Amino acid sequence: MTHEAIHEPIRWWREKPVWIMLLLGFSAGIPILLIFSSLSLWLREAGVEKSSVTYFSWAALGYSFKFMWAPLIDKVPVPILSKALGRRRGWLLISQLAVIGAICWMANVDPQSSLVAMALAAVMLGFSSATQDVVIDAFRIESSNARMQAILSSTYLTGYRVAMIVAGAGALYLAEYFGSTTDVYSYSAWRNTYYCMAGFMLVGVLTTLMVREPEHEGVDYPYPTRDYMRFTEVFVISVVAAVAVFWLAPSAPELAQGGLQHLISFVYGALVLCVALSVAYWVARMSLRLEFANPLMVEQGYVAPIKDFxxxxxxxxxxxxxxxxxxxxxxxxxxxxxxxxxxxxxxxxxxxxxxxxxxxxxxxxxxxxxxxxxxxxxxxxxxxxxxxxxxxxxxxxxxxxxxxxxxxxxxxxxxxxxxxxxxxxxxxxxxxxxxxxxxxxxxxxxxxxxxxxxxxxxxxxxxxxxxxxxxxxxxxxxxxxxxxxxxxxxxxxxxxxxxxxxxxxxxxxxxxxxxxxxxxxxxxxxxxxxxxxx
Missing domain, CATH: 1.20.1250.20 (MFS general substrate transporter like domains)
Structure with a gap:
């Protein structure tokens, strides 16, 4: 190995994008454990049943469906922010503020009083955090050349893992320090802990405000405002249709006892999910047939990548x-x-x-x-x-x-x-x-x-x-x-x-x-x- 090859990684650490991705990785890593492990222990200390605790993991399904609105982030500007901060930073700031809002919402809900409110806050946190991930991925790709992508990815993951320690171990230490234990549950202890986690998100907000917008080729938003509004409306209508299916679907039928009934509930839940996604798809398709949205935007954002694969x-x-x-x-x-x-x-x-x-x-x-x-x-x-x-x-x-x-x-x-x-x-x-x-x-x-x-x-x-x-x-x-x-x-x-x-x-x-x-x-x-x- 040559002397230059040995010292090249050291030179990479002098590049500003490397440190930017380290900080943005920290911002991305804070929310995930506040939905999974830390929240699960909070709910268990509050006396919530194990089966209900693990149901809350579905709040993170936003990470699994983020591809549905990833093209939306590419195509639609954020009012005021996109013009003031730029294409990526505008979306990044709004998603980070939404994450902070969702964490504070969770902090203000005692699961012993309202599991529904906690579930809604957790869903909001999953959605806003997944949106932040999509924007950071795009920001990383556009911030530097292809040769730098490996080091940018590794520093991003390092920041992400450090944040997981803060939101995982840090949250548990804080909750115990503030007075909540397995034997003695304290809502105020968990509330203060989640407020602290919201404060750590300011690392990402300050980074977003201080960095420069990545350079883009061509016009960022070539379509008229009406097209962007319609494009967004089609997505929102489709999501509302899918949520309505879940809301209106009856509970799983009681056809058996014990383990067999749990299996029936699982299969029934999977079917409801498939029906909800199908309804969302057909609502979007009908909107396009009625020319409610610009079909070229949909083609470039959704159809072309799938056809290529x-x-x-x-x-x-x-x-x-x-x-x-x-x-x-x-x-x-x-x-x-x-x-x-x-x-x-x-x-x-x-x-x-x-x-x-x-x-x-x-x-x-x-x-x-x-x-x-x-x-x-x-x-x-x-x-x-x-x-x-x-x-x-x-x-x-x-x-x-x-x-x-x-x-x-x-x-x-x-x-x-x-x-x-x-x-x-x-x-x-x-x-x-x-x-x-x-x-x-x-x-x-x-x-x-x-x-x-x-x-x-x-x-x-x-x-x-x-x-x-x-x-x-x-x-x-x-x-x-x-x-x-x-x-x-x-x-x-x-x-x-x-x-x-x-x-x-x-x-x-x-x-x-x-x-x-x-x-x-x-x-x-x-x-x-x-x-x-x-």
Missing amino acids: LKRYGALAVWVLILVGCYRISDIVLGIIANVFYQDMGYSKSQIASVTKVFGVLMTILGSFLGGFLALKIGVLRSLLLGAVLVVLTNLLFVWLTVVGDQFTFLAIPLPSFSFSEGWGGWTSLTLPRELTLVIIMDNLTQGIALIAFIAWLSSLTNVSFTATQYSLFSSIMTLIPKFLGGYSGTLVDMFGYTNFFLFASALGLPVIVLILYVSRHVDLKPVTRAKVG
Whole structure:
């Protein structure tokens, strides 16, 4: 390796876009755990049933449907803000302010008084956070040249993971500090915690206000204002139609008792979701037939990226999409119930925070670096296969954790002691449950390896002419099925117990391994040339 090659990464860290993406990554990483793990512990301390707790994971379905409004963000300006700040910064600021508003809304709702209000606030947080993600992806791509994209992505993920520590471990530490424990629930403690999390979002707001708008080629908004309004109205009408289906749909029929009734409810919920999406599609289609919106805008924003993907992969496209939708199903379904499991096993909130939210996230970062190294050495598809196999194996470790039960042995980790008032204080010891720590090390290292391989594979599927829309579509499909199924994880635990549930979660990964072996024989990972958009 030459002297120049060694020092090139150091020069990259001197570039302003690298630090911008680090801060925007922090802004993007704050909301997600406020919907998942931190909220799940809040609800459990408030006395909400496990099955209801895991239903709240559906509030994050906005991440799975963000491809539906990603073209809207590209096509429609934000009144006043787009003119004052620019195309990307205008949307970025409005999404960040919406995230702050949603977190404060959640802070002002006691789940013991109104679960419905909490659910609505969580849905708003999921939608606004997913919107922020779409804008940041576009901002990153447009901020620098192709050579810088890898380092920008890695710094973005670093900021994202640091924010997960803040919103995960930080939220749990704050809630306990303010006075809420497993035995004594305090709404005010969780309210103050979520206010603090809203304050951390100011990092992203200040970054958005201070950075420059990426340069764009051509006219940002070539259509008249009326077209943008109609384009937005069609999207809103379609969403309202889908929500109306959910609102008006009757409850699942009571046809059986126990586990069979839970299965009926699951199938019924899936059917309602399919009907809602179908209604939204046909409402949009009828609007276009009536020429309510400019069909050229719809063609460029929605139709052209899909046609390109189907043309390139033909009949194999279906299997590729199935693999995209199922690759992370095993670890996501297990992860939704994980915090509740740790609590039920007798671990304290501080132990959960130390092991899973701090130590675990650091292990995920380490696994990400290892995943990148493996992708370079053995190739993307082999890394993808290795990640799938490791996920199945490491999920079985949770079965072992149920066997160990509450017979803890502890591991003492030496850490430096420092305070701002007294300075260096020598060494202290962090005491962690050994069995839980071992499981988290293996599980999060595996997640890092699998995630990096999967992101690299998803990137290879996109055409550079439609990078934002196609990648948004793939990343949405990636989490749609796992999150929907994960909403029933609490119900499955109530039916079958933790041991059988973890066996089931591991088994979900077996068809994924078969899919990878099949798809790897046909998918070409060569870069896709830029297509002409007529």
